Amino acid sequence: MNGDMSVIISGFGGQGALFAGILLCHAAVVEGKHTTWFPAYGAEMRGGAVNCSVNISDSDVPSPIIDEADAVIALNDASQEKFEHKVKAGGFMIINSSLSHLKTKRTDINYIKIPLNELAQKLTQPAFVNVIALGAFLEKTKILKIESVKEVMKEMAKTVSAKKAALLPNNLESIEFGANIIRQQMVTA
Amino acid sequence: MNGDMSVIISGFGGQGALFAGILLCHAAVVEGKHTTWFPAYGAEMRGGAVNCSVNISDSDVPSPIIDEADAVIALNDASQEKFEHKVKAGGFMIINSSLSHLKTKRTDINYIKIPLNELAQKLTQPAFVNVIALGAFLEKTKILKIESVKEVMKEMAKTVSAKKAALLPNNLESIEFGANIIRQQMVTA
Amino acid sequence: MAKVLVKGNEAIAQAAINAGCQCYFGYPITPQSEIGEYMGEHLPEMGRVFITAESELASINMVIGAGTTGTKAMTSSSSCGIALMQEALSAMCCAEVPGVIVSVMRGGPGLGNIAPAQGDYFQALKGGGNGDYKIIVLSPSTVQEAIDLTYRAFHIALKYRNPVMLLADGVLGQMMEPAEFGEYPYKDPDVTQWALDGANNRPARNIVSLHMPEGEMEMLTNRIFKKYEEVAKNETTYEDYLLSDAKLVLTAFGSVARVAKAAVKRARDKGMKVGLFRPVTLFPFPDKDLHDTAKKANMILDLELNKGQMLLDVRSAVFGACPVEFYGRPAGGLLTPDMIYNKIAELYAKLENTTKTEAGVR
Amino acid sequence: MAKVLVKGNEAIAQAAINAGCQCYFGYPITPQSEIGEYMGEHLPEMGRVFITAESELASINMVIGAGTTGTKAMTSSSSCGIALMQEALSAMCCAEVPGVIVSVMRGGPGLGNIAPAQGDYFQALKGGGNGDYKIIVLSPSTVQEAIDLTYRAFHIALKYRNPVMLLADGVLGQMMEPAEFGEYPYKDPDVTQWALDGANNRPARNIVSLHMPEGEMEMLTNRIFKKYEEVAKNETTYEDYLLSDAKLVLTAFGSVARVAKAAVKRARDKGMKVGLFRPVTLFPFPDKDLHDTAKKANMILDLELNKGQMLLDVRSAVFGACPVEFYGRPAGGLLTPDMIYNKIAELYAKLENTTKTEAGVR
Amino acid sequence: MGRIVIDREVCKGCYLCIKACPKGLLRKSKESNLHGDFPVEFNDEKNECIGCAMCAMNCPDVAIREVYR
Amino acid sequence: MGRIVIDREVCKGCYLCIKACPKGLLRKSKESNLHGDFPVEFNDEKNECIGCAMCAMNCPDVAIREVYR
Amino acid sequence: METLVYKRPESLLKDGHFTFCPGCGHGVVLRIIAELLDEFNLQKDTIAISSVGCSIFLEKFFNLDVAGASHGRSPCVATGVKRCKPDKFVFTYQGDGDAATIGFNETIHTACRGEHITTIMINNTNFGMTGGQASATTLVGQVTTTTPAGRKAELTGYPLHAAEIISKCDGTAYAARVAITSTKNIIQAKKAIKKAFEAQINGLGYGFVEVLAACPTNWHMTPVESVEHIDKVIETVHPLGVFKDITAQENK
Amino acid sequence: METLVYKRPESLLKDGHFTFCPGCGHGVVLRIIAELLDEFNLQKDTIAISSVGCSIFLEKFFNLDVAGASHGRSPCVATGVKRCKPDKFVFTYQGDGDAATIGFNETIHTACRGEHITTIMINNTNFGMTGGQASATTLVGQVTTTTPAGRKAELTGYPLHAAEIISKCDGTAYAARVAITSTKNIIQAKKAIKKAFEAQINGLGYGFVEVLAACPTNWHMTPVESVEHIDKVIETVHPLGVFKDITAQENK
Numbered sequence A, B: 001m002n003g004d005m006s007v008i009i010s011g012f013g014g015q016g017a018l019f020a021g022i023l024l025c026h027a028a029v030v031e032g033k034h035t036t037w038f039p040a041y042g043a044e045m046r047g048g049a050v051n052c053s054v055n056i057s058d059s060d061v062p063s064p065i066i067d068e069a070d071a072v073i074a075l076n077d078a079s080q081e082k083f084e085h086k087v088k089a090g091g092f093m094i095i096n097s098s099l100s101h102l103k104t105k106r107t108d109i110n111y112i113k114i115p116l117n118e119l120a121q122k123l124t125q126p127a128f129v130n131v132i133a134l135g136a137f138l139e140k141t142k143i144l145k146i147e148s149v150k151e152v153m154k155e156m157a158k159t160v161s162a163k164k165a166a167l168l169p170n171n172l173e174s175i176e177f178g179a180n181i182i183r184q185q186m187v188t189a
Numbered sequence C, D: 001m002a003k004v005l006v007k008g009n010e011a012i013a014q015a016a017i018n019a020g021c022q023c024y025f026g027y028p029i030t031p032q033s034e035i036g037e038y039m040g041e042h043l044p045e046m047g048r049v050f051i052t053a054e055s056e057l058a059s060i061n062m063v064i065g066a067g068t069t070g071t072k073a074m075t076s077s078s079s080c081g082i083a084l085m086q087e088a089l090s091a092m093c094c095a096e097v098p099g100v101i102v103s104v105m106r107g108g109p110g111l112g113n114i115a116p117a118q119g120d121y122f123q124a125l126k127g128g129g130n131g132d133y134k135i136i137v138l139s140p141s142t143v144q145e146a147i148d149l150t151y152r153a154f155h156i157a158l159k160y161r162n163p164v165m166l167l168a169d170g171v172l173g174q175m176m177e178p179a180e181f182g183e184y185p186y187k188d189p190d191v192t193q194w195a196l197d198g199a200n201n202r203p204a205r206n207i208v209s210l211h212m213p214e215g216e217m218e219m220l221t222n223r224i225f226k227k228y229e230e231v232a233k234n235e236t237t238y239e240d241y242l243l244s245d246a247k248l249v250l251t252a253f254g255s256v257a258r259v260a261k262a263a264v265k266r267a268r269d270k271g272m273k274v275g276l277f278r279p280v281t282l283f284p285f286p287d288k289d290l291h292d293t294a295k296k297a298n299m300i301l302d303l304e305l306n307k308g309q310m311l312l313d314v315r316s317a318v319f320g321a322c323p324v325e326f327y328g329r330p331a332g333g334l335l336t337p338d339m340i341y342n343k344i345a346e347l348y349a350k351l352e353n354t355t356k357t358e359a360g361v362r
Numbered sequence E, F: 001m002g003r004i005v006i007d008r009e010v011c012k013g014c015y016l017c018i019k020a021c022p023k024g025l026l027r028k029s030k031e032s033n034l035h036g037d038f039p040v041e042f043n044d045e046k047n048e049c050i051g052c053a054m055c056a057m058n059c060p061d062v063a064i065r066e067v068y069r
Numbered sequence G, H: 001m002e003t004l005v006y007k008r009p010e011s012l013l014k015d016g017h018f019t020f021c022p023g024c025g026h027g028v029v030l031r032i033i034a035e036l037l038d039e040f041n042l043q044k045d046t047i048a049i050s051s052v053g054c055s056i057f058l059e060k061f062f063n064l065d066v067a068g069a070s071h072g073r074s075p076c077v078a079t080g081v082k083r084c085k086p087d088k089f090v091f092t093y094q095g096d097g098d099a100a101t102i103g104f105n106e107t108i109h110t111a112c113r114g115e116h117i118t119t120i121m122i123n124n125t126n127f128g129m130t131g132g133q134a135s136a137t138t139l140v141g142q143v144t145t146t147t148p149a150g151r152k153a154e155l156t157g158y159p160l161h162a163a164e165i166i167s168k169c170d171g172t173a174y175a176a177r178v179a180i181t182s183t184k185n186i187i188q189a190k191k192a193i194k195k196a197f198e199a200q201i202n203g204l205g206y207g208f209v210e211v212l213a214a215c216p217t218n219w220h221m222t223p224v225e226s227v228e229h230i231d232k233v234i235e236t237v238h239p240l241g242v243f244k245d246i247t248a249q250e251n252k
């Protein structure tokens, strides 16, 4: 894998797709990389679709907008539908098989199906499907160190409300768990 | 005198400079001529300067704005000052000598000085300096018939309030009186 | 019908009444308050609607309300008042609401002064509303044309379901000249296919300007711009005054054009081959015709009562076909026949001494 | 100072704070509400002024009040909100009141949608205010540049006593990337010579926009336009990206320019001589530089997230020096590197097959 | 003796109806709907519902479609 | 015993002062000023003015410049 | 035999469902309006004016002709519509940001003109749609995204009382503030809206009903906490009541 | 020895004279303001905000720093000025068209915010400057250039009562309506304006004084008829009074 990576993280509002992207970007900055994060919001107030495009690179990132992504993380079925065609040939797509039972359509990309919601139930509650997916993504791509993300999480915990800060252990557990899914190949293809 | 005539009528608010121009235009329409009337207002609320530019022609009037006027009617000193240079060489300027004691500056135009306010005192009250001046102007230029203006006055009297309509005789007297000033050469040069 | 002596503003008001304008909503501002006053006197008598709105913002939004019901409605204002309508004008174009707006320009920027000017060309044509939209802008040059274009404004507003602006300047609004009203000459389209009047035995309708689903606004905008192409095809109008052999072509709109004519006449008398290209529709702007005219000419002189606003459209249309010069006065300064004539003489002398020159950059 | 990951909107807000912005007046609107929220969190703590105004009309007029005292003040809004500020912007230019306006464009016209767009170029540049006036418009393309141009906006607003608009699009406002704040790099001019603070032992001052005496507004406008020439001389800025040998020159502003860069890179990899001309100051527009660039090029391709607005300035500047093509998407449609690359490839192929073509008419 | 009809896909789980029902006949369901919300369910084993429609009146989403008495 | 100073060029002849003066000491002048208005004049032959300044207070044009008592 | 005592009103679109957040007050009010339109048999004769705020998508909820207004201007659009279609029933549905902040001038002058239209204003004391910023009706001390430390009167003043002010306009026939926080209040709210509708139907003048409603999302409260918050806190600042009812005066 | 008991106030420009029509009410009010600025020794510390209407040329009358606002927006400009220069005295001088028609939203929200500024609103029940069209405060039946047959309530509604409404805003410290139709009323008017100034000086909040004033030109009455008309007719619709005075409440 070279130092360039483009990923789209998508889900419905409340699943934390945008936040996963932000974590990723911050970690990129920690490692001194160039990076962009660009969100898109749907029209609905309730449960609307949201996604973000993240670029990570060793050099300048001209376009925050991604034509073809190296990877897509689809946290629900609508996201899978919307972004399946956006994955670059040879790229991969993480699918939340808890919420999507759609058939995959392409043969030129890899699919990593993870029952994120079900797996999340196994962790200290609340656990975060977005962060679990991010852990898996990082372990798979090695584009950034899991440690960098953890560092970011710790830094963030310092500036947010006590209530939010209290969730740091859950976040750390979630990301580690996500990485482990790949390490232990708990995925279906 | 050919059928073309441009005149600027100027005075302070309340003297009726604009209305004199309107009468003139209406009379031009009565005689089937082409005509334009274009007003300009000063900045002051009280006694501000006003003037109008009137064109009368046998053919289309392209520009309502006058560079050089065949005639200027200056109902007060400020108007004389402002428009003296606007009279075409060979043209003339009617000056209200009741309200202006300014020296005249040009030798290439004719001056017709009429003590309008004083003369107006001699008529049935109220009498109208603007209409008197208009009468003089018409008698001098013969561009339109006095009768046409009288016709316009009579028509107008039909559509205005009774109070205003009652002034018709005064208007008729004023215009006739103005014409007489020229006929009888009651002017200084 | 006989010619009557009529003031520009009042001619517009009476023409609107003749055109079947059912509602007037407005807020006074010099130099066009006579329009509202005329409407205030006549509309209530006729059982039509007249409201002095609380502001120009309110007026134009009332026009929108009337427009959504397919009713002919109008507002009028000047300069800073028109500035307050920009949000609504953009929304009207988006929701395809018909309506007529009369803009009688005064001196700007800011409160400026109440002298005639043409500083609101950009305001009318490029707008301060958001997004891509076009107001159809008609620019009369005589009182007669003010009447005729008022009629046309009401018709094409309904025809294309778009706001139409009559862009007059203070000269035209304030001046009087003889003109004939005639009859409203158009057959207006049926509005019952889209107008709001209660969802009685038909699917409910809506006329709105928010379109959130992805791609919906883009499709809508593209469709509306297709409509504008239609408008351009059908409605583009300009006056050709002695253009056929003109080496120096003047461009001017509104009252300046008639002053320019006086100067052209004089120049022609002196043997100079000068003509005038006067856009009557400012949008749709007669790009193609002007470009073709420029190709045959040696120079264009654009004349405006501003610092050069239509100039941008002129330059874009001419696009190097011949050089473009500009002569104007802003904020209430007037161009007189003399001034224009002198400028013509100056440029013409230069032309005689050169061949076709290279395109300059503004 | 180290680079931090920061969202465009927040970068602008923090940069304004660093620039010494003492007051923020605003009314929320997507996609820029974060600016107001950021200000609402930080300014009161610092003893500075933060007011959620009752409307955009109110906000900009509060900015005017602050500006008349020589105080650095700012408002921010988007599209329909900016439309409501047009009267005030014209008045500001007339009365020479400094102030910074941030416009983060969303999809229009009307309420449109909240997707990123560039449909408000006309709104910013040609305005819907009345009369002849110019807002200085700066167009950032990266978050870093948003910071730098925010600094510059505050400085030149005071320097020229004119409103300055930072024109960003939703992409830039919403995206995050690493950037460095550094220190506010300017030395601001002394305002005590003109600012209002009570006529204490000096003649009373006034800052107004009505000038009735004949000729006064004209003189004023001409003087202000002389100032704009100064601005053009000192401030015109554009980015030259691989222009020296470019046969096909792209023009684009804001976020589109960075997307275009990705496409240019790819085209260069394929051996196509393509470059990018990116105006950083939209007013003053780099007319002359663009014209000179066009003279050396075979074609210009203007790219915008609208139906062709900057296009008019591009055409006027190019004025036939080479043909101008346009490619854009309105109302929230985005241009991606692929799309632009494909367009480049298509046009470049044509170019290879022809020699310098005749100027087209839009 | 009453009965209500709940559209569990429309219910957003605000639980204002639970607060409103004078008989306490509504409760949060254990299963989420397709939107990820946990809708309410009608639980009237003892036939206590009086068909007062208070639940429906308080429902912001008209998720309680019908009330019978 | 009072006295007032009128600026007859500033006076616009509204005659509100006439209405205001409790002693009736102001009257319309027979000669117009340069603006064509007929200003008021102070007419206090019997020295009745009490210097109450009511005239000045009612004058919309500050044409009554000074009041002495 | 079972009788249907309550069903989804016909004036709502068959397949429409509200896009609001869970527990949002908009839904209850829209349902009340639809019920009243059913009761008055007005669906066919109504033109609704939508405004800018969370309720902007009226046409996706109601089976009614809808004209969309710019932010704050729906009373003007309604005026234009009503003057052209005096026989139609015309109402505006607005938020506190729309009707009482940016558009309060339009609201007031429409009231002064005594337009025969009805305005329902949902007061959730913030700009819901844009993410919960302070509006003109925000309480002193209230935490919003623009007043993260709570609204401070010294800095940004006091909440505006819309219904009270509108009651001072001579063209207003009916002005009231209601809440939808309990069955009892909902019944009251429906009565008030009915009165305001009747003012229009009977040609009496302008009707204005301000409804205190929950915005749980931006208040960061559960829906149940939200309605309790309205009763306990908001009503002390924005008291419920009928501030003007010209029919009541006539009855006296 | 003679003592000078009255002289032209110093806060007026030495050579300035009012450009109003004969008998216009603006002059009396401007003089009162100038007198009060003299009395409070505020000339040096004042920034006046002029608005659009016959009084627009404040800078030609007053020896004060003046910022000019667009039509209806002077309360906003005043807010900007005052927030930047809290130690200065800031007032807006507006007409009924400016403050109560196009700009009433700005007036109200400035009042709600409790800005420490003062507004003097000259209510001559029409748009004087543009030639006497009907404004929001025009009386029913009043003949204006836009209501040549008299304002008809059925068509264009009822006059707005500015001072009463402003008194309902919680940030208002003082709100009153006065007239300048007699020496007694002029003295009252001066007292009211003084109170409103003091509200600002003492940091109590927004001060608003509505002054009923003559516009003889557009009313087509003599100045003397005009002031009588105010007393006899206008005051029955726009009654004089102090509608809010928080210092009075404190005293109680």
Ligand SMILES: Cc1ncc(C[n+]2csc(CCOP(=O)(O)OP(=O)(O)O)c2C)c(N)n1
Residues within 6 Å of the ligand: D027, D028, D029, D030, D056, D080, D081, D084, D111, G052, G053, G054, G055, G071, G094, G095, G096, G097, G098, G099, G122, G124, G126, G127, G128, G129, G130, G135
């Ligand atoms: C002119 C203008 N300014 C701002 C906005 C952005 N905006 C959209 S909705 C809204 C606030 C709505 O608040 P409110 O009226 O209280 O409705 P709610 O969402 O709370 O129901 C704002 C400020 C806009 N669309 N137009």
Ligand SMILES: Cc1ncc(C[n+]2csc(CCOP(=O)(O)OP(=O)(O)O)c2C)c(N)n1
Residues within 6 Å of the ligand: C027, C028, C029, C030, C056, C080, C081, C084, C111, H052, H053, H054, H055, H071, H094, H095, H096, H097, H098, H099, H122, H124, H126, H127, H128, H129, H130, H135
């Ligand atoms: C936006 C805008 N609309 C309209 C005008 C025109 N205008 C100038 S003064 C005025 C009315 C002033 O009336 P008022 O405030 O009552 O002051 P008065 O002249 O009666 O003292 C109007 C409508 C304007 N300048 N700006």
Ligand code: SF4
Residues within 6 Å of the ligand: E002, E003, E004, E020, E021, E022, E023, E024, E025, E026, E048, E049, E050, E051, E052, E053, E054, E055, E056, E067
């Ligand atoms: S109808 Fe009444 S009793 Fe029955 S479930 Fe609903 S609220 Fe409870």
Ligand code: SF4
Residues within 6 Å of the ligand: E006, E010, E011, E012, E013, E014, E015, E016, E017, E018, E039, E040, E058, E059, E060, E061, E062, E063, E064, G023
């Ligand atoms: S009130 Fe309605 S939406 Fe809320 S829980 Fe009950 S049924 Fe569901």
Ligand code: SF4
Residues within 6 Å of the ligand: F002, F003, F004, F020, F021, F022, F023, F024, F025, F026, F048, F049, F050, F051, F052, F053, F054, F055, F056, F067
């Ligand atoms: S000071 Fe009093 S008594 Fe003397 S003239 Fe004036 S009003 Fe009359």
Ligand code: SF4
Residues within 6 Å of the ligand: F006, F010, F011, F012, F013, F014, F015, F016, F017, F018, F039, F040, F058, F059, F060, F061, F062, F063, F064, H023
């Ligand atoms: S009140 Fe003043 S302006 Fe009026 S008549 Fe008396 S002195 Fe003259």
Ligand code: SF4
Residues within 6 Å of the ligand: A045, G019, G020, G021, G022, G023, G024, G025, G026, G054, G124, G128, G129, G214, G215, G216, G217, G218
């Ligand atoms: S943001 Fe508030 S007002 Fe808007 S839908 Fe959600 S709860 Fe309702």
Ligand code: SF4
Residues within 6 Å of the ligand: B045, H019, H020, H021, H022, H023, H024, H025, H026, H054, H124, H128, H129, H214, H215, H216, H217, H218
């Ligand atoms: S028009 Fe009326 S308000 Fe204006 S100066 Fe004349 S009298 Fe005064």
Ligand SMILES: [Mg+2]
Residues within 6 Å of the ligand: G053, G095, G096, G097, G122, G123, G124, G125, G126, G127, G128, G135
């Ligand atoms: Mg709200």
Ligand SMILES: [Mg+2]
Residues within 6 Å of the ligand: H053, H095, H096, H097, H122, H123, H124, H125, H126, H127, H128, H135
């Ligand atoms: Mg007035």
